[in-house]
Amino acid sequence: MASQYLNWKLRDVKPDPPPPDPTPPQKWRNWWHYHKGMVIAGMVVGLAVLDIAHSALGLGQVRPDxxxxxxxxxxxxxxxxxxxxxxxxxxxxxxxxxxxxxxxxxxxxxxxxxxxxxxxxxxxxxxxxxxxxxxxxxxxxxxxx
Incomplete structure (x- = not known):
């Protein structure tokens, strides 16, 4: 007589079916979940660079006659x-x-x-x-x- 362990180990295992393809909104939510920190950091760095460039170029300053x-x-x-x-x-x-x-x-x-x-x-x-x-x-x- 085979043990319960060997019965379980030698059973006929069928893999789960693959999950359905995600819809575009699901893909977007998944991408945003993993990349939102990088997007926010990029925006902060971009704003800092724009501010420095704005100051260095003197944009918005009144030029004398x-x-x-x-x-x-x-x-x-x-x-x-x-x-x-x-x-x-x-x-x-x-x-x-x-x-x-x-x-x-x-x-x-x-x-x-x-x-x-x-x-x-x-x-x-x-x-x-x-x-x-x-x-x-x-x-x-x-x-x-």
Whole structure:
């Protein structure tokens, strides 16, 4: 007589039928269950990269109508700086749709002066002449000894 164990071990085993193919919504729920952490982490990293790029490119920042840079051994006197600001302020506005402009770069001994002027599309004046007139009115002298 065979033991119950041998009867159980030698029985005729038939495998279970394969499960039915999942429907598209079931596939989506299964995929989301296993990948939602990676999707959320990717979104956080993507937003961080976009924020850094937005800051680095200066998007959304108000650009000035004009920029003047002065590099020298001595500080530019306040009166001269104010005269330059007034001369350019009369030419620009905050609602300026930039279309064209010009730049000036001057070197005198150990001093460098850079000016940039941008104008509206419908501005009919000579931008180069205006910048030249502004620069002609700027006088700076310093004791270099």
């Amino acid at each position: 004009y920029q003047v840079a002065y590099v020298g051994e001595n500080a530019l006197p306040d009166a001269t700086a104010a005269a330059i600001e007034e001369a350019f302020a009369a030419l620009g506005s905050d609602a300026n749709p930039y279309d064209r402009g010009c730049s000036a770069f001057a070197v005198y001994q150990n001093f460098v002066f850079v000016a940039e002027l941008t104008c509206q599309k419908d501005f009919g004046g000579d931008v180069e002449q205006i910048l030249s007139d502004v620069l002609d009115g700027v006088h700076y002298s310093a004791d270099l000894t």
